[in-house]
Amino acid sequence: MKKEHKKxxxxxxxxxxxxxxxxxxxxxxxxxRVLNKKPNVADDTREKVMQTAMRLGYIPNRIARSLVTRKxxxxxxxxxxxxxxxxxxxxxxIEEVVYNTGYNLLFIHSAEDESREKKAIQTLExxxxxxxxxxxxxxxxxxxxxxxxxxxxKPLVFFDRCAKRLGASCVGINDVEMARHxxxxxxxxxxxxxxxxxxxxxxxxxxxxxxxxxxxxxxxNLTVNEDLIIESDFHEKGGYSAMISLLELPKKMxxxxxxxxxxxxxxxxxxxxxxxxxxxxxxxxxxGFSDDVRAPFTPTPLTTVNQRPYDVGCKAAQKxxxxxxNPNERVEYLMIKTEPIIxxxxxxxGT
Amino acid sequence: MKKEHKKxxxxxxxxxxxxxxxxxxxxxxxxxRVLNKKPNVADDTREKVMQTAMRLGYIPNRIARSLVTRKxxxxxxxxxxxxxxxxxxxxxxIEEVVYNTGYNLLFIHSAEDESREKKAIQTLExxxxxxxxxxxxxxxxxxxxxxxxxxxxKPLVFFDRCAKRLGASCVGINDVEMARHxxxxxxxxxxxxxxxxxxxxxxxxxxxxxxxxxxxxxxxNLTVNEDLIIESDFHEKGGYSAMISLLELPKKMxxxxxxxxxxxxxxxxxxxxxxxxxxxxxxxxxxGFSDDVRAPFTPTPLTTVNQRPYDVGCKAAQKxxxxxxNPNERVEYLMIKTEPIIxxxxxxxGT
DNA sequence: TAAAAGGATGTTAACGTTAACGTAATTTTC
DNA sequence: GAAAATTACGTTAACGTTAACATCCTTTTA
Numbered sequence: 001m002k003k004e005h006k007k008x009x010x011x012x013x014x015x016x017x018x019x020x021x022x023x024x025x026x027x028x029x030x031x032x033r034v035l036n037k038k039p040n041v042a043d044d045t046r047e048k049v050m051q052t053a054m055r056l057g058y059i060p061n062r063i064a065r066s067l068v069t070r071k072x073x074x075x076x077x078x079x080x081x082x083x084x085x086x087x088x089x090x091x092x093x094i095e096e097v098v099y100n101t102g103y104n105l106l107f108i109h110s111a112e113d114e115s116r117e118k119k120a121i122q123t124l125e126x127x128x129x130x131x132x133x134x135x136x137x138x139x140x141x142x143x144x145x146x147x148x149x150x151x152x153x154k155p156l157v158f159f160d161r162c163a164k165r166l167g168a169s170c171v172g173i174n175d176v177e178m179a180r181h182x183x184x185x186x187x188x189x190x191x192x193x194x195x196x197x198x199x200x201x202x203x204x205x206x207x208x209x210x211x212x213x214x215x216x217x218x219x220x221n222l223t224v225n226e227d228l229i230i231e232s233d234f235h236e237k238g239g240y241s242a243m244i245s246l247l248e249l250p251k252k253m254x255x256x257x258x259x260x261x262x263x264x265x266x267x268x269x270x271x272x273x274x275x276x277x278x279x280x281x282x283x284x285x286x287x288g289f290s291d292d293v294r295a296p297f298t299p300t301p302l303t304t305v306n307q308r309p310y311d312v313g314c315k316a317a318q319k320x321x322x323x324x325x326n327p328n329e330r331v332e333y334l335m336i337k338t339e340p341i342i343x344x345x346x347x348x349x350g351t
Numbered sequence: 352m353k354k355e356h357k358k359x360x361x362x363x364x365x366x367x368x369x370x371x372x373x374x375x376x377x378x379x380x381x382x383x384r385v386l387n388k389k390p391n392v393a394d395d396t397r398e399k400v401m402q403t404a405m406r407l408g409y410i411p412n413r414i415a416r417s418l419v420t421r422k423x424x425x426x427x428x429x430x431x432x433x434x435x436x437x438x439x440x441x442x443x444x445i446e447e448v449v450y451n452t453g454y455n456l457l458f459i460h461s462a463e464d465e466s467r468e469k470k471a472i473q474t475l476e477x478x479x480x481x482x483x484x485x486x487x488x489x490x491x492x493x494x495x496x497x498x499x500x501x502x503x504x505k506p507l508v509f510f511d512r513c514a515k516r517l518g519a520s521c522v523g524i525n526d527v528e529m530a531r532h533x534x535x536x537x538x539x540x541x542x543x544x545x546x547x548x549x550x551x552x553x554x555x556x557x558x559x560x561x562x563x564x565x566x567x568x569x570x571x572n573l574t575v576n577e578d579l580i581i582e583s584d585f586h587e588k589g590g591y592s593a594m595i596s597l598l599e600l601p602k603k604m605x606x607x608x609x610x611x612x613x614x615x616x617x618x619x620x621x622x623x624x625x626x627x628x629x630x631x632x633x634x635x636x637x638x639g640f641s642d643d644v645r646a647p648f649t650p651t652p653l654t655t656v657n658q659r660p661y662d663v664g665c666k667a668a669q670k671x672x673x674x675x676x677n678p679n680e681r682v683e684y685l686m687i688k689t690e691p692i693i694x695x696x697x698x699x700x701g702t
Numbered sequence: 703t704a705a706a707a708g709g710a711t712g713t714t715a716a717c718g719t720t721a722a723c724g725t726a727a728t729t730t731t732c
Numbered sequence: 733g734a735a736a737a738t739t740a741c742g743t744t745a746a747c748g749t750t751a752a753c754a755t756c757c758t759t760t761t762a
Contacts, residue, residue: 014718016718016719017719018719026741027742028718028720029719029741030741030742033740039739040740040741041740042739045740045741057499059477060718061418061479061719062479063414063417063418063478063717064418064718064720065718065719066719066747067412067414067415067718067748067749068719068747069721070747074457082443083439083440083443085439085644088433089434091460092433092434092460095433095459095462104457104459104478107442107456107458108456109443109446116450122410125410127413127455128414148408293645294645297645298648367747367748368749369749378712379712379748379750380712381710381711384710384750387750392710393709412747412748413749414749415748415749415750416748416749416750417717418717418748418749418750419748420751
C-alpha cells in the first residue's frame with residue numbers, strides 16, 4: 001500500500017493540515033492542536049506532526065483560520081501622504097509594536113483624498129481587519145464613516161490628525177501648546193507682525209495649531225491680524241503659494257515672521273521668500289512643525305518642533321491593540337510631549 | 352408575521368449575504384450573483400438585493416470569498432527601510448497601480464534584517480498573498496527562501512535590490528551604467544584619487560555600483576586603489592564611519608573625490624568631511640545616488656542620480672500583476688533609465 | 703407546435719480551519 | 733476499588749462565500 005505525496009503533484013494545490021493528518025493516519029483536529037500549541041496531545045504525536053508538517057512544506061492558511069475564528073490578526077493603516085517623512089517614521093513605530101504580536105499591516109494610502117479614504121475604510125472592513133489606525137486626509141469633511149465604524153465596534157485609533165468626541169482614541173502631540181510656544185518664541189524675538197500659514201481646517205492639527213497661534217498673540221496682547229492668517233495645505237506647494245500671496249502685500253504690511261503649520265509648508269514658504277530676494281531670518285523669520293529630515297539642511301536651518309513620529313506610531317499601535325483585546329478599553333486622547341528644535345530660521349543661533 | 356432585523360441585534364454579528372437573502376426570501380446564490388455583477392439575474396431582483404444589502408449595512412467578507420476562490424487579491428510588500436525616502440516613493444507608485452485593480456497591500460518592514468525578512472515571507476504566504484514585491488534586506492545571504500517561493504509558483508518581483516537568475520522578475524535602475532557615469536564625471540573634473548563608499552555586497556545595488564565604479568576607472572586608465580574602496584552600508588552612520596576611516600589616511604593618500612553608494616551614505620560622509628575641516632567640493636568632492644529629499648539642501652547641494660522611485664514602484668507592481676494574471680508571463684529584468692542630477696558637491700556649478 | 707435554447711433561480715458541496723462536544727482509555731482520589 | 737477526573741484523541745458542524753450543476757419556466761426556432 002503506497003502512500004502518495006501530494007506535494008507539488010500536478011496542480012498547484014497547497015499542502016493542507018488535512019494532508020498532514022492523512023499522511024500520519026490521524027485526524028485534522030490533532031494536527032490543528034499541535035500547530036496551535038494546544039494541550040492534550042501526546043509528546044510523540046506532537047513530534048511526528050511537526051516533522052511531517054515540515055517535511056511536506058505545510059504552511060498554515062490564515063484565511064481559513066480567520067474565517068472560523070473571526071479574527072484576522074490584521075490591522076489596517078490609512079495614511080494620507082506616505083511621502084511626507086513624518087508618516088514613514090510613524091509606520092516604523094507601528095511596525096515595531098505589531099512585530100512579534102502576530103498582527104499584520106494592511107496598508108492604504110489615501111492621497112489626502114476623502115473618497116479614497118472612504119474606499120480605504122470599506123476595503124479594510126471587507127478584509128475583516130481587527131482594527132484601524134487612521135490619519136485623516138485633509139479634504140475629509142464628513143465624519144459619518146468614522147461614526148459607522150465606531151457603531152460597528154470596529155476598533156479605531158486616530159493618529160496625528162484626529163477626530164475627537166466620536167468615541168475613538170487619538171494619539172497626537174500637544175499641538176495647541178507647541179504652536180503657542182513657537183509663536184511666543186517669535187514674539188520673544190521681538191517680532192510684531194507674525195503670519196500663520198494655516199493647515200486645512202478640516203483636520204485637527206490645522207485647527208489646533210491655528211488655535212495655539214492665536215492664543216500666543218492674545219496672551220501677549222498683540223492683535224491678531226486676520227490678513228496674516230492664510231490657508232495653506234500641508235505640502236510644499238501650498239506653503240509656497242500662500243507665502244507668495246503674503247509677499248504681495250504692501251511693503252509695510254509684510255509679516256516679520258511666519259509660523260507655518262508644518263515643515264513642508266515652511267519649505268515652500270522659505271523658497272518663496274528667497275525667490276523674492278528676502279533673507280531668512282533677517283527679513284522674515286520662519287518656524288515650522290514636524291522636524292522633517294530636510295529641516296537641518298535648508299539654507300537657513302529651520303526651527304521646528306520634533307513631532308516624535310516613531311513614538312506616535314508606537315503609542316497608537318499599542319492603544320489599538322488594547323482596544324482590540326478589550327472592548328471596554330477606555331477611549332483616550334493621548335498626547336505625546338514634544339519639544340522645540342531651535343535652529344536658525346527663527347533668529348536664534350541654533351545649529 | 353413580523354420580520355426581525357438582525358442588524359446590531361445583540362451580539363456583534365456582521366450582516367452576511369445569507370441575512371440579505373433571508374430578508375428577501377431568496378437564495379444566497381442570487382445575492383452572490385448580484386454582488387459580483389454576474390449575469391442571469393432579473394433586473395428587479397438585482398435592484399431589490401442592492402437595496403436591502405445597503406439597508407442592512409452588508410459588507411462582503413473577502414476572507415470567506417478568498418477561501419473559496421483561492422485568491423486573496425492581496426499583494427505583499429517587503430521593504431528594508433521605510434525611513435529611507437526612496438521607499439515611500441516606491442510605495443506611492445505601487446499604490447497608484449494597485450489602486451482600482453481591487454488588490455490590497457500587506458506591508459512588512461524587514462528592518463534590513465535577514466531573519467525578519469524570512470519571517471515576513473512566511474507571514475505573507477500564510478496570508479495567501481497573490482504575489483510579493485520585495486526589496487532585499489542588506490544582510491540577506493541565502494536565497495533559499497526566494498527559491499522556495501518561486502518553486503511554489505508564488506509570483507515574486509524584486510525591486511531596487513534584486514536577486515537575478517532565480518526566475519523572478521526584477522525592476523531596478525541602470526546601476527552599473529550610472530555608477531560608471533558618475534565616477535567618470537568625477538574623472539572629467541580631473542580628480543585622480545577617487546574613493547568609493549561601497550554598499551553591502553549582499554545586495555545587487557551594492558555590487559553593481561561598485562562594478563560601475565571600477566569600470567569607469569579602468570576605462571580611463573586609472574588604477575583602482577583598493578584602499579579607497581571601503582564598505583559602508585546604505586545609511587548615514589555607515590557613510591560617516593567609512594568616511595572617517597578614509598580621512599584617517601595619511602594626508603597624501605586622501606581621496607580627492609568620493610563616490611557614495613547612495614545619498615544617505617553620502618550625507619554621513621559629508622558630515623565627516625566637514626567635521627574634519629575639509630571643504631566640499633574644493634578639498635573633497637562627493638557624489639551620491641538616489642536623490643534623497645535632503646540632497647538639494649545639504650550645505651553643498653549633492654550631485655546624485657535620480658532613482659525614479661515612483662516609476663520603479665509602478666513598473667514593479669505592473670509586472671507583478673501580469674505575473675499573477677498569467678503564469679507564463681516572461682521573467683524580465685526591467686531597467687528604469689535614470690539621469691544624473693548635477694548640483695555642486697561634484698565641483699560643478701549646478702543648482 | 704414540438705424541440706431546442708436560454709434565462710432566472712435554487713441546491714449541494716466545497717474552500718481549510720477550529721469550536722464544541724463526544725468517547726474510550728488511563729489515572730487519580732478517598 | 734468504584735467514582736471521578738484527566739488525557740488523548742476523534743466527529744460533527746460551522747465560518748461566509750462561490751463553483752458547478754440542477755430545475756423550472758419562458759422564449760425562440762424550424
